[in-house]
Amino acid sequence: MNRLLMKAILAAAILSLCLYSQYEYSRRHSSIDDVKEDPERFENVSFRSEGTVRDLVAGGGLANFTFTVMGDDIGAVYGGPVEIEEGDYVIVFGTLFMKQGYLLVERLHIYRDIRRLYALSVVGLVLFLAVFFRDWRLSLRELEWRRRDA
Amino acid sequence: MPDWLTYVISAWVLCEVAYLAGFRDARRYIGAAALGVVLPDLVKLFFLMKTLTDVDLIAFSVPFATPVGAMLVVGLFSLFFQRGETRGVLPFMVAGTAVHLVWDLTLHPYGGGTLLYFPLSFQQYSLGLIWSDSILPLLIIGLCALPLGIRRLASEGLPWVSRSGGGL
Numbered sequence: 523m524n525r526l527l528m529k530a531i532l533a534a535a536i537l538s539l540c541l542y543s544q545y546e547y548s549r550r551h552s553s554i555d556d557v558k559e560d561p562e563r564f565e566n567v568s569f570r571s572e573g574t575v576r577d578l579v580a581g582g583g584l585a586n587f588t589f590t591v592m593g594d595d596i597g598a599v600y601g602g603p604v605e606i607e608e609g610d611y612v613i614v615f616g617t618l619f620m621k622q623g624y625l626l627v628e629r630l631h632i633y634r635d636i637r638r639l640y641a642l643s644v645v646g647l648v649l650f651l652a653v654f655f656r657d658w659r660l661s662l663r664e665l666e667w668r669r670r671d672a
Numbered sequence: 673m674p675d676w677l678t679y680v681i682s683a684w685v686l687c688e689v690a691y692l693a694g695f696r697d698a699r700r701y702i703g704a705a706a707l708g709v710v711l712p713d714l715v716k717l718f719f720l721m722k723t724l725t726d727v728d729l730i731a732f733s734v735p736f737a738t739p740v741g742a743m744l745v746v747g748l749f750s751l752f753f754q755r756g757e758t759r760g761v762l763p764f765m766v767a768g769t770a771v772h773l774v775w776d777l778t779l780h781p782y783g784g785g786t787l788l789y790f791p792l793s794f795q796q797y798s799l800g801l802i803w804s805d806s807i808l809p810l811l812i813i814g815l816c817a818l819p820l821g822i823r824r825l826a827s828e829g830l831p832w833v834s835r836s837g838g839g840l
Contacts, residue, residue, distance in 0.1 A: 525751055532748040539735040539744070542791055547731040550794055555728075570784075592723045631780070635805040639675050642810065646676025650710055653680065654703040661754075668754045 554594035561620035569625055572613045572633075575606050589614065589625060600627035611636045674775050674802070674809035676710060681813045682771045683709040687764065688820045701764035704753075708746055708768025712737045712776070737776070738790040742769045775809060778802050 554571075557564045573591035580586075585606055589598040598614070606612065616627040633639075658667045683705035690698035718733035735741025746769050750762040777786050778801045785796030802808050 525755075529748060529751050532744055532751070536735065536741065536744050536748065539741050539791060540732045543734040544729070544732040547734050547794065551731065553728060553730075592719060593726055631803060633803070633805040635807065638807070639805045642675035642677040644676075646678070646680045646710075649677065649680045650706050653684075653706050657700070657703040658753075664754075666752050666754050667757075669757065 554591055554596050557596065557618060557620060561623070564618045564620040567618045567620075568616075569618045570613070570615045572611070575608060575610045575612060578606065578608045589627075596625050597623060598625040598627050600630065602627065602629065604630060604632065606630070606632060610634075673713065673716075673779070673804060674806075676713075678775065678809040678813050679709045679713075679772055680706050681810075681817050682775070683768050685813060685816050685820060686767055686771060688817075688824070690764075690767075692820075697760060698764070701760060704761040705764040705768040707749065708765030709772045711745055711749065711765070711769055712742045712772045714745065734787065735790060737773075738787045739773055740790060742773065778809070779804060 552564070557569075571589075571591050573589050576588040576590050576595070578585060578587040583601055585600045587598050587600070587606070588595050598616070600606065600614075600616075611633045612630045613633070614625070614627045615629045616625050618625055657670060659670050660666075661668045684702055686709075687698045687702045687705050714736040715730075715733045718729050722728050722730055736745060743766065746765045747762070750758050750765055753761045773786060777788075777797065778799050779785070780798065780800050780803050785798035787794060788797045789795065
């Protein structure tokens with residue numbers, strides 16, 4: 523089969539999957555913007571996400587904080603045993619009470635080594651680029667990767 | 673997800689084991705396997721885009737980290753290699769992507785899990801063994817890579833030194 527045709531077919535298949543996911547996945551998973559726009563719908567609803575702890579105020583066994591997920595904020599309350607600190611990157615599991623405008627966090631895990639993950643990933647990226655470009659070069663005229671030793 | 677260093681070392685281990693198993697071209701395709709092993713993380717670019725620009729295409733990008741979607745992406749990328757190389761590149765890219773998905777499957781379920789049967793199902797699966805920021809995957813793959821590296825050094829010497837020890 524013609525390579526151009528195969529590329530077109532695969533690209534169309536991938537795009538179809540992405541559009542299907544955009545519609546169906548969005549119906550099943552809501553962003554914080556969606557949650558805020560429809561408080562009635564998100565009353566007493568389970569919630570799970572990863573994000574950053576901001577504006578932490580702790581006292582009386584409760585921690586009130588702003589939970590920031592990819593730039594979107596939601597107020598959160600946590601009374602569990604794990605001590606959180608300002609700026610912690612956490613994954614939370616809880617329940618939304620959006621009529622009162624907050625997320626009740628029932629369990630959480632702090633990614634204490636998230637900076638190490640990022641640092642190792644940067645090293646991995648450099649290694650990947652070195653390994654890949656050692657063997658391959660991009661031919662702009664044919665728009666394809668060619669062996670350096672060819 | 674585990675860190676990218678774990679992924680890239682996994683690609684090297686994969687090719688080294690394939691070489692020892694008799695696939696004599698395996699070492700020529702470490703770059704292709706490394707590309708395959710990082711491709712499912714295309715989805716992270718959309719996370720970054722959401723964070724930086726507030727354009728939310730995360731749901732759109734979900735297929736890149738699923739088995740069916742990732743394999744289609746690998747198939748498409750393999751067609752951008754020169755004629756005659758696609759057949760060599762494709763199996764190593766597929767194997768690299770499979771390794772990535774297996775690593776992701778080991779993550780703790782709080783991390784969401786892998787949509788194994790997408791597009792037939794949106795159910796997420798996870799073995800729940802490792803947190804994303806754990807050093808464990810790197811230790812595990814490091815322990816696998818160490819004997820392979822020692823064996824290669826012992827049999828072939830340093831890559832930039834000839835076997836007779838005569839220098840570069």
